[in-house]
Structures are given as structure tokens and as C-alpha cells.
Amino acid sequence: MGQVVTGKDLAAYVETCWRNACLFIADKFYSHLIYEPDGSAAHAPISAAAHVWDVDTDPVRIVDGPTRN
Numbered sequence: 708m709g710q711v712v713t714g715k716d717l718a719a720y721v722e723t724c725w726r727n728a729c730l731f732i733a734d735k736f737y738s739h740l741i742y743e744p745d746g747s748a749a750h751a752p753i754s755a756a757a758h759v760w761d762v763d764t765d766p767v768r769i770v771d772g773p774t775r776n
Contacts (some may be wrong), residue, residue: 709714709763711741711753713753717753717757717758718758721755721758721759721765721767724752724766724767725765728766730766730767730768731766731767731768732767732768732770733755733767733768733769733770734769734770734771735752735754735769735770735771736771736772737774738752738753738771741753754769755767756762756769
């Protein structure tokens with residue numbers, strides 16, 4: 708089972724990959740189905756793309772595709 712990683716935690720994952728020369732693979736399959744703790748819809752999708760500075764060198768790969776809704 709997956710989990711939603713956001714904000715500082717997501718940035719820390721990406722930074723850890725940078726420091727250790729490893730690849731961070733994130734999926735966005737359900738990024739549009741994110742809710743706040745009070746049950747309201749989130750203001751925007753969550754994406755590791757917010758922490759990518761250079762798509763050619765950053766150790767992040769984002770996978771997206773169709774889902775069954």
C-alpha cells in the first residue's frame with residue numbers, strides 16, 4: 708500500500724537521493740484524489756515535480772497513466 712508524501716518530507720526524499728546517487732521513483736496515478744484531514748479536497752495535486760530543478764540531472768522519475776476510477 709502506498710502513501711502520500713508531501714512538503715518537507717517529499718523534498719527530503721529527493722535530497723536524500725541526490726546525496727546518495729540513487730533514483731527516486733514517484734507515481735502520480737492518484738495525485739488528483741488528495742484530501743485534507745478535514746475531508747475537503749486538496750487545493751492542487753501533489754507531485755515530486757515541485758522538487759525537480761533540472762530534468763536532465765535530478766534523480767527523480769515520475770510515472771503517470773490512466774486509472775480505474
